[in-house]
Amino acid sequence: MGYLPIRVSTLKSDIQLGFDVYIQLPHKVLMYVRGDDDIEPHRIGYLKEKKVRKLYIADADEGMYQEYIDRCLNEAMSDDSVSIDEKADLVVGAGEATAERIYEDPHSKKSYDAAQTTAASLISVLGQNDELLKGIFDHALEDENASDEAIMQKHSVNTSSLCISFAEFLSLPKDSVEFLGVAGLFHDVAFSQFEGTDKKLFFKEIGDMEVSDLTRYKEHPKIGGEILQDKEFASAEVIGLILAHEEKRSGNGFPNKLNTLTPEQEVLSICALYDREITCLKKTRDDVLEDFSMNQIGNYDLSIIKKFKSFVKKAGL
Template identity: 30%
Template sequence: MTKLEGKEFIPVRLSTLRSDEVVPFDVFIYVANHQIHYIRRGDPFEKNRIDSLRSKGVHKLFIPLECEKSYLGYLDAGLQQLQNASMAVEKRTTIANSTLMNLAGSADRAIETEFRYRDMENRVQKVLGFLGSENGIARKMLDQSGVAQDELQHASNVNTLALILAEKVGIKAPKDLLTLSMAALMHDIGKVGLPIDPKTPREKLTLPELELFKTHPQRGADMVADKPYINPAIVSLIANHEEMGNGAGFPNKKRIETLPLVQQVLNICNEYDRVCTQQCATAFQATKLFFLEKVGLFPLPLVQALAEVLKTG
């Protein structure tokens, strides 16, 4: 939540707004310390206006907090289209990707009540249904998303890659895939509220910042642990998502091979996407670097499965 000029707003990503469709909520942009009422509720968001914002590098818009329900209804209307085979796949993968980013960005509020959490689960189920509806959809989503530019895109990419890898290594039960997907979207929830710039690469954090950063897995697990409606497996996946190698991760320096396979899948995808995001300009360079430097940190069959996934989709 963001407070602008005394009013409460929630940030929404530009990519979640569909061109030439009426938006049932007010949309604001914030430029040069000024809040501009960009679209009025009931007006269409014309494609040229979306393109113009994109060309200026504006990716984040704001809607008043009281419009959140309308915004969620609008997102759900998009989700209904995922199984609509007459809609272009690119449009549907855009909806799925932007839904995942939105869910990752609102997870800290979704965990507050069972009602909100079940809503999040229902939306995740719809994306999972879309992913399973046709071969290669998940890969198309990843290719379209590209290298993550921020934490939300990171969560979304980790989610999609982890779901592909999970299937590849034999994790196929719908309830396990739902658990993995929810955990992937929330795995870094413990970073919310930490006084660290999320854009600073881990290697460039000061020592006190690094110590604080290393608390985020347990902090995240603590945020969800007291919620009876959240599967304890998710708590555990969040708590252990930075563990790797033979005690090379944090916070508890666990051996990766002692952790459940679904945890290993989440951890390798998280580390792979981190390398993509923070160390390299292109996914190709990142892939090379990852396999050079990280090969010993995960069980070899899993590394091989990931390599295969990245090569063939």
């Protein structure tokens, strides 16, 4: 039997699992909780205390696991005794697990399906709770020496959440919100195709890059789009958004130096930029907003920049 790792952070106590959960010991894999049971709070506490981050399920149970995550999220969101931090914990855990899959297995239908499920649950939970977006943003990386991969997973979840909330704030159509949620998770999928020092470009200021590095970096939207281009399960809207996520209205973006953007393209470009500055380049929110006022005028529609600022303020980011 093949096993699939799942994150402990996606498990919620007192909710029936529906699939067996296993734990990896040095020399064997042991049954940890049976599927007709739920996980008791002290067992989750114990795992967290022991810094066990992953458990395992049978490959065949993946669909049941996705369903369970959905149930946990919905249950947690409607439960007033669950704090906003705990809610954000669950949402981020589920989102980052999906982002991890996307980066590890970008071509598969399963990763794309997981992105769609995650985007749908983000839309539902963000719509139910005004403070959640801030909770997601404030959710610290698990440790300070987080790997580049972990930072990119967080960037994906943040960008997707921001896109969803900002698109709702602008009253974009429901379809657009869904495409933006998926595209937010996938937009930098090309990170998975970069090797060694090229990967570091995702954490570097564009202005500080050598010419050859910049040329390489500018290929990432196209490489990302190409991953999904020949897949019948991927939507054309999502592919188009990935391709255009680094474009600006001024023609200063890349790779195609577009000078018009659809509202959806503009939302993704702004949200991905905002979170790159914060999560990948470690800038403060104040500095990023100042940069928006000083350097992004012309890159985006002025009224969109204004709306983005009031959106960020309203969300308490």
